Amino acid sequence: MAKMKKKWVVLCSTAIAAVYTAGYWATESDKSNIPVNAVYSSPSATSSTSGSGTAQVLDSQSQVSSKYNDGTYVGMGSNRRGTIQVSVAIENDRITDVEISDFAMHYSIDDVVGMPDEVLQIQSANVENVSGATYSTRAFSDAVQDALDQALRA
Amino acid sequence: MKRAKLFMDTMVQIEARSGNEMSEDALDICIVKAFEAFRHVERACSRFSPESELMQACRKIGEATPISPYLFEPLRFALEMAEWTEGVFDPAIGRLLESKGFNRHYLTGERTNSNVDGSATYLDIELSEANRTLCLHKPLILDLGATAKGFAIDLAARELKCCAGFVVNAGGDLYAGGTNDQDDKWTIGIRNPAKVNGILQSLLITDAAVCTSGSYERRSEVVEGEHHIVRPDTGKSPNEWISCSVIAPYAMMADAFSTAAFAIGGEEGIALIEDAGLQGLILTADSRIKKIGGI
Numbered sequence: 001m002a003k004m005k006k007k008w009v010v011l012c013s014t015a016i017a018a019v020y021t022a023g024y025w026a027t028e029s030d031k032s033n034i035p036v037n038a039v040y041s042s043p044s045a046t047s048s049t050s051g052s053g054t055a056q057v058l059d060s061q062s063q064v065s066s067k068y069n070d071g072t073y074v075g076m077g078s079n080r081r082g083t084i085q086v087s088v089a090i091e092n093d094r095i096t097d098v099e100i101s102d103f104a105m106h107y108s109i110d111d112v113v114g115m116p117d118e119v120l121q122i123q124s125a126n127v128e129n130v131s132g133a134t135y136s137t138r139a140f141s142d143a144v145q146d147a148l149d150q151a152l153r154a
Numbered sequence: 155m156k157r158a159k160l161f162m163d164t165m166v167q168i169e170a171r172s173g174n175e176m177s178e179d180a181l182d183i184c185i186v187k188a189f190e191a192f193r194h195v196e197r198a199c200s201r202f203s204p205e206s207e208l209m210q211a212c213r214k215i216g217e218a219t220p221i222s223p224y225l226f227e228p229l230r231f232a233l234e235m236a237e238w239t240e241g242v243f244d245p246a247i248g249r250l251l252e253s254k255g256f257n258r259h260y261l262t263g264e265r266t267n268s269n270v271d272g273s274a275t276y277l278d279i280e281l282s283e284a285n286r287t288l289c290l291h292k293p294l295i296l297d298l299g300a301t302a303k304g305f306a307i308d309l310a311a312r313e314l315k316c317c318a319g320f321v322v323n324a325g326g327d328l329y330a331g332g333t334n335d336q337d338d339k340w341t342i343g344i345r346n347p348a349k350v351n352g353i354l355q356s357l358l359i360t361d362a363a364v365c366t367s368g369s370y371e372r373r374s375e376v377v378e379g380e381h382h383i384v385r386p387d388t389g390k391s392p393n394e395w396i397s398c399s400v401i402a403p404y405a406m407m408a409d410a411f412s413t414a415a416f417a418i419g420g421e422e423g424i425a426l427i428e429d430a431g432l433q434g435l436i437l438t439a440d441s442r443i444k445k446i447g448g449i
Contacts, residue, residue: 005430005431005432008234008402008407008411008430009403009404009407011230011231011234011406011407012231012308012403012404012406012407013404014227015223015227015228015230015231015305015308015406016227016308016309016312018223018226018227019223019224019227019309022222022223086160095261095262097159098159098160098261099157099158099159100157100158100159100160100165127341127342127343127353127356128321128334128340128341128342129321129323129328129330129340129341129342129343130326130342130343130344130345130353131326131327131328131342131343131344131345131364131365131366131399132326132344132345132347132366132368132371132397133326133345133347133366133367133368133369133370133371133372133397134164134303134324134325134326134327134366134371134372135164135165135325135326135371135372136163136164136260136325136371136372137160137163137164137165137260140160140165141260141263144160144261
């Protein structure tokens with residue numbers, strides 16, 4: 001058993017080492033503002049034909065150039081617990097960073113993603129973090145869209 | 155110091171304390187670098203962005219392509235797990251997930267519908283250790299949903315190693331290093347989605363990862379009763395368990411084992427965790443808790 005476990009541990013430690021020994025970390029980190037994603041369209045304007053299998057993998061050339069001004073824009077959104085504020089950095093029509101900008105001041109981040117109240121009570125008592133099935137970012141989409149709207153070129 | 159950003163369709167929260175040895179500025183730099191780890195891995199491994207290294211590689215069939223370690227390593231781990239589980243866990247499952255509605259980019263809203271038939275398996279994926287290349291023998295869409303986030307957490311944890319204590323929490327999958335403000339181990343709860351008291355179990359953790367796979371978040375919008383963990387052999391989501399948490403020395407390991415065990419289910423799923431010498435906690439659909447490895 002112990003031997004079996006070691007195989008997986010070695011895979012994980014060599015994985016981390018591979019990033020560093022290859023020099024990837026240093027060189028890649030020097031490039032500032034590597035885009036997370038291109039802004040192809042607004043989230044509301046989605047097209048979907050799930051399961052049809054006819055649509056092609058999107059071509060990166062399909063992006064509209066100069067749709068947004070570069071910069072960092074603050075967006076607000078709300079859910080049942082209150083407002084959410086995000087700072088969205090945009091460069092060359094790409095979102096390069098989305099930071100939840102003020103959760104520490106007003107509320108726990110877990111409020112935002114809709115954790116049950118009971119969890120919050122227990123958390124405030126003594127549990128510092130909760131492991132659970134990965135929640136999505138839907139709670140933030142209005143705030144991100146609000147920031148993008150402000151970044152739109154007139 | 156506590157900051158949160160969005161990556162990989164989840165919120166990544168990093169909390170770290172400097173202790174006596176480190177300046178606040180140095181701590182800030184560590185946290186920035188830790189977030190960079192998520193940016194690098196997302197750029198390499200995203201299935202939702204056509205320009206990611208993964209999606210570019212998926213457009214090259216029958217040709218060995220050099221890939222970065224940000225893609226190579228989580229793919230290698232996923233392939234090892236696929237072999238180990240004889241394909242119940244399979245990184246070639248991307249097209250099947252797309253067809254169940256797991257194809258929406260969280261920032262752009264754009265949906266990806268790839269024109270592949272979905273018949274390929276992990277056996278059609280070839281990695282060359284020596285050349286650091288990937289060769290796909292059939293058209294397929296890779297999915298690293300069960301290893302890439304774990305790998306990013308591990309890389310982030312490495313950047314934070316010099317802190318007195320830190321937690322990297324990526325939407326419920328986390329690594330806790332060092333100690334908390336009181337110089338105790340971190341208290342980590344395992345969420346109970348079904349009960350009013352919220353937490354199934356609380357754990358004292360230091361220098362270890364806790365990852366949970368569950369059916370209660372990320373439900374399919376296309377197929378009722380399905381969620382983001384799908385078995386390639388049946389094409390369906392297993393619903394025998396509600397949640398499966400694994401504690402491991404690395405997040406990539408905890409992430410892959412919790413997902414693979416969830417996909418397998420039953421005694422065999424439990425044995426997968428046990429045989430690797432790991433600890434785990436499972437909540438079954440009939441509300442029973444199974445503990446593995448002396449939690």
